[in-house]
Amino acid sequence: MPHFSTSSRFAVILLLLLSGLLPGLRTSAQAQGTTPTYALDVAPLIYNHCSRCHHEGDIAPFPLMGYADVVRRGFTVATATQTRYMPPWKADPTYSHFLDENTLSDQQIQTIQDWFAAGMPRGDSTLEPAAPVFPVGNSALGTPDLVLPMAQKYTHLGNGQDMYRVFVLPTQLPAGRDVAAVEFRPGNRRIVHHAITAIDTTGRGRARDAAAAGYGYTQFGGFGFTPTTDNLSGYVPGTRDRFFPPGLGKKLYRNADVLVQVHYGPTFQEQTDSSVVNVFFTPQPATREVQTFPISVYSLTNGPFVLPANQVKTFHARFTVPADISALSVLPHCHLLGRSWKAWAVKPGGDTIPLIKIDDWNFAWQGSYRFPNLLRLPAGTQVFVDATYDNTAANPLNPFSPPRQVTWGDQTTAEMFVFYFDVVPYQPGDELIPLGVEANLPAGLTRPATKLYPVYPNPADAATPPKAGFVLAASGPVSLTLTDAQGRAVRTIYRREALAAGPNTVTLPTAGLAPGLYLLRLETAGGAFTQRVLHR
Secondary structure, three states: OOOOOHHHHHHHHHHHHHOOOOOOOOOOHHHHOOOOOHHHHHHHHHHHHOOOOOOOOOOOOOOOOOHHHHHHOHHHHHHHHHOOOOOOOOEOOOOOOOOOOOOOOHHHHHHHHHHHHOOOOOOOHHHOOOOOOOOOOOOOOOOOOEEEEOOOOEEEOOOOOOEEEEEEEEOOOOOOEEEEEEEEEOOOOOOEEEEEEEEEOOOHHHHHHHHOOOOOEEOOOOOOOOOOEEEEEEEOOOOOOOOOOOOEEEEEOOOOEEEEEEEEOOOOOOEEEOOEEEEEEOOOOOOEEOEEEEEOHHHEOOOOOEEOOOEEEEEEEEEEOOOOEEEEEEEEEOOOOEEEEEEEEEOOOOOEEEEEEEOOOOOOOOOOEEEEEEEEEOOOOEEEEEEEEEEOOOOOOOOOOOOOOEEEOOOOOOEOOEEEEEEEEOOOOHHHOEOOOOOOOOOOOOOOOOEEOOOEOOOEEOOEOOEEEEEEOOOEEEEEEEEEOOOOEEEEEEEEEEEOOEEEEEEOOOOOOOOEEEEEEEEEOOEEEEEEEEEO
């Protein structure tokens, strides 16, 4: 029995809703005596959570870049958010937080439901935030030091099936270098769902490519073998590539090959792709190497790793951290039988650190989860990992009908249990280094207090949109609102959005505002801050 594609699963959800098997669209607007509008309530949610994938040329099947787009897809938006099918963020935000976190709260989902039930009113269009602008061109980070394009176009068949294809990109580096950032740039965003890169010095990737028909080779769930570095970087739509903090980097070895596993989403029209990997080297040799280590079946406390037919089974792993380390990210990985993940760490003194919890694992939506700050795990810390698998007929993604016993393997019909960590050796001050900004604090410095800087230019006009800068002392929910002199909201830039600690800069949407005095208000868990804005 083949597994359902992403589009097929969404069709099933819509069918269940229309059949009355899922709860109907609820509304509380009448009970509250208020009606949400697109301008003030819905547009900020769409632009912050949906448009990053739903814009022209990207992976989503339709754009959500303005009122007309959203109204045209109103039922789909209301349904997909109510069922939490969208946004496709799998980590539980009530357990731990990560960079690029993309979730909707219960209140935000209800706002969309109430707006849809009220007939999708627009409200005052002059109060709408400006639609987001997305980077175009060959790089969003700058000028790469090494550009690795696919050698030829790959043709993805229009048969409605997913495809996982690995491409071998030779670097031809005469000497090893330290890498500050890796940027995957999809050639065809309409079909590139996600990508994982690795480093191979063994030549096994080249051998598999040579033995396979066509360009690249097909491999579900990995690279078909264990590369030299099997987690160089990852790409999923909507995420932002970033540099490592100064002094940190990954190793790219002399004459190594970069392997790229690209997941092509289902399409019913034959299409081609020619993607590129951009590599940025560190200005100076890295003082600390970012290393990836896996927690796998070798750490299981209830092995062996065998999934009997017609059973739901949870495996438990435990790993002892041998030295003081700072973690940058985690990446859980399994295949179609996977149902859930939970990982946590217990320090030698007994303190528990939640790492990640995924209640609805989806093989089609996997990727690396980056912490907002370097996370210290002292020597002797116990890392616990639980993963649950459903090898029953009730699992619609089960590759076998009837179910069969499944063991470890790289094939999509086999299974895996791997929990990747990106770490560096710990140094005092690591806890103060944010990972969500390019300008990171040197180790040992105290993070500045939360501050909202004066708007510039000020006075501002429609021809020169003003910018606002602010620093967050800690990660957390942030609201940024432009109000009139009486305190009434006229533009909403952020509404309780989870932002990483460190500096931030935003362009204020002042187009269409009447001349006059306005106030920019920043609200954080640590307090509220205001700056005056004169618009002419």
